[in-house]
Amino acid sequence: MKNLKFIIAFNGMKYHGFQRQPKERTIQGQLETAFKKIVDENVKITGCSRTDAGVHARNFCFNTFTKSRIPEENLVRALNSMLPSDIAVLSCEQAEQSFNARFSAKGKEYVYLINNKNNRDVFLQGLCLHYPHEINLEKMKEAAKLFIGEHDFAAFCKSENKKHELGKHGTMREIFSFEVEEKDGFVELIVRGNGFLYNMVRILAGTLIYVSEGKRTQEDITDAFKTGDRNRAGKTLPPCGLYLNKVFY
Amino acid sequence: MKNLKFIIAFNGMKYHGFQRQPKERTIQGQLETAFKKIVDENVKITGCSRTDAGVHARNFCFNTFTKSRIPEENLVRALNSMLPSDIAVLSCEQAEQSFNARFSAKGKEYVYLINNKNNRDVFLQGLCLHYPHEINLEKMKEAAKLFIGEHDFAAFCKSENKKHELGKHGTMREIFSFEVEEKDGFVELIVRGNGFLYNMVRILAGTLIYVSEGKRTQEDITDAFKTGDRNRAGKTLPPCGLYLNKVFY
Numbered sequence: 383m384k385n386l387k388f389i390i391a392f393n394g395m396k397y398h399g400f401q402r403q404p405k406e407r408t409i410q411g412q413l414e415t416a417f418k419k420i421v422d423e424n425v426k427i428t429g430c431s432r433t434d435a436g437v438h439a440r441n442f443c444f445n446t447f448t449k450s451r452i453p454e455e456n457l458v459r460a461l462n463s464m465l466p467s468d469i470a471v472l473s474c475e476q477a478e479q480s481f482n483a484r485f486s487a488k489g490k491e492y493v494y495l496i497n498n499k500n501n502r503d504v505f506l507q508g509l510c511l512h513y514p515h516e517i518n519l520e521k522m523k524e525a526a527k528l529f530i531g532e533h534d535f536a537a538f539c540k541s542e543n544k545k546h547e548l549g550k551h552g553t554m555r556e557i558f559s560f561e562v563e564e565k566d567g568f569v570e571l572i573v574r575g576n577g578f579l580y581n582m583v584r585i586l587a588g589t590l591i592y593v594s595e596g597k598r599t600q601e602d603i604t605d606a607f608k609t610g611d612r613n614r615a616g617k618t619l620p621p622c623g624l625y626l627n628k629v630f631y
Numbered sequence: 632m633k634n635l636k637f638i639i640a641f642n643g644m645k646y647h648g649f650q651r652q653p654k655e656r657t658i659q660g661q662l663e664t665a666f667k668k669i670v671d672e673n674v675k676i677t678g679c680s681r682t683d684a685g686v687h688a689r690n691f692c693f694n695t696f697t698k699s700r701i702p703e704e705n706l707v708r709a710l711n712s713m714l715p716s717d718i719a720v721l722s723c724e725q726a727e728q729s730f731n732a733r734f735s736a737k738g739k740e741y742v743y744l745i746n747n748k749n750n751r752d753v754f755l756q757g758l759c760l761h762y763p764h765e766i767n768l769e770k771m772k773e774a775a776k777l778f779i780g781e782h783d784f785a786a787f788c789k790s791e792n793k794k795h796e797l798g799k800h801g802t803m804r805e806i807f808s809f810e811v812e813e814k815d816g817f818v819e820l821i822v823r824g825n826g827f828l829y830n831m832v833r834i835l836a837g838t839l840i841y842v843s844e845g846k847r848t849q850e851d852i853t854d855a856f857k858t859g860d861r862n863r864a865g866k867t868l869p870p871c872g873l874y875l876n877k878v879f880y
Contacts, residue, residue, distance in 0.1 A: 391750070391752075391753050392753055393753040393754055393756070438753075438754070462750075462751070467751060467753070467756050468753050468756060469753060470750050470751050470752075470753050471750075472750050501640070501711075501719045501720075501721050502711070502716060502719050503640075503719075504640045504641055504642040504687075504716070504717050504718060504719050505640075505642055505687070505758060507642070507716050507717060509754060
């Protein structure tokens with residue numbers, strides 16, 4: 383059995399997230415259907431993360447074991463011809479038997495994209511958050527720095543994170559970097575870390591927006607770390623602006 | 632009556648072009664419906680150009696006469712709230728009574744966008760041409776220069792251009808500039824001219840692709856000008872890559 387490592391990109395607009403669900407259109411569902419037609423096997427796909435409905439990915443990794451001897455290059459071509467045009471297989475290579483797209487991941491990079499212009503962007507519908515209000519970049523940059531390092535992010539995730547799903551680190555996570563960049567009327571929040579809780583990036587981004595609006599202070603963030611109080615953080619921004627950019631192994 | 636000049640952007644993917652058609656979804660149809668709700672008048676809209684089904688616009692101009700006294704700023708806001716999210720009103724200002732979006736135009740800039748990467752771009756479906764083959768930029772740049780100046784473009788338009796619609800200049804048009812630019816795996820063909828015939832930009836772009844592929848030579852282009860022979864030009868590229876970028880008055 384070969385263990386194949388794939389990198390894909392997808393526009394999540396029309397999907398209920400990555401993970402297979404019985405009655406919903408999901409990325410995993412599309413991939414498994416395409417695989418079945420090509421390799422005539424029920425392959426089991428392991429994705430690097432779930433991703434919510436409407437969230438996008440520029441480089442999402444998954445792995446799967448297969449008996450198929452189809453060369454990797456041909457598999458990429460065949461999958462691309464089977465998959466809908468909002469999913470693209472970028473690469474495929476053989477990995478070690480021990481490689482697991484989820485558990486081998488050392489870190490991930492997410493981007494939250496905000497259109498800060500007065501007008502909506504007709505070419506980025508469902509692909510960014512339109513926020514046509516003044517943004518205080520300096521305040522956001524300063525607040526973003528507070529997230530860097532190892533912290534308990536209990537206040538920055540959806541309370542539905544079930545304890546048994548959290549793993550050995552509970553709600554502790556390490557953020558490696560958190561940048562706030564402005565270019566041509568767009569603001570990008572770029573965050574790298576060793577892992578992210580349910581809704582965490584969207585809540586971190588929403589907290590920075592609240593800081594920009596003066597609804598939260600730097601103290602609220604440090605208090606949120608201490609108390610785990612979700613109300614000290616900001617709102618959860620919509621999924622349309624969120625991109626899984628890279629996975630690090 | 633005020634003569635109002637509007638600039639809009641639209642994603643043409645789901646539309647049968649700009650111009651109103653009885654049974655089709657068009658940009659003009661959407662605009663007139665929105666206007667009727669706001670100003671309670673049957674306004675007559677004059678667009679700067681038609682634009683085919685599936686063609687996009689970053690800055691499309693139209694004008695309309697209205698009795699309404701709603702301030703321009705409020706009209707923009709009201710229209711944006713009424714229009715579907717793939718049409719955006721960018722600005723509105725009062726124009727001279729003699730201003731006509733179509734006949735006052737001194738020139739236009741179009742862009743043809745080509746994704747030259749191996750993989751399709753899941754975020755630009757319907758918004759570019761995916762051409763995953765080698766492109767000879769130098770050949771294309773040299774050939775593009777031949778189009779600059781005043782020429783008879785009879786060979787570079789769809790034969791359906793009806794004579795009575797061509798106007799006093801027939802198939803004579805002047806191209807001011809024609810640039811071929813490559814950036815991050817995308818190639819942009821940027822052409823400015825005093826006017827364009829039916830399908831002309833898509834045929835010019837297709838001719839440059841044929842030159843890159845060695846299917847046409849520089850001589851074919853100069854011969855096409857002399858003979859008006861459509862077969863000397865290249866194929867008509869699909870509408871998805873075409874953007875009306877600017878109109879000059």
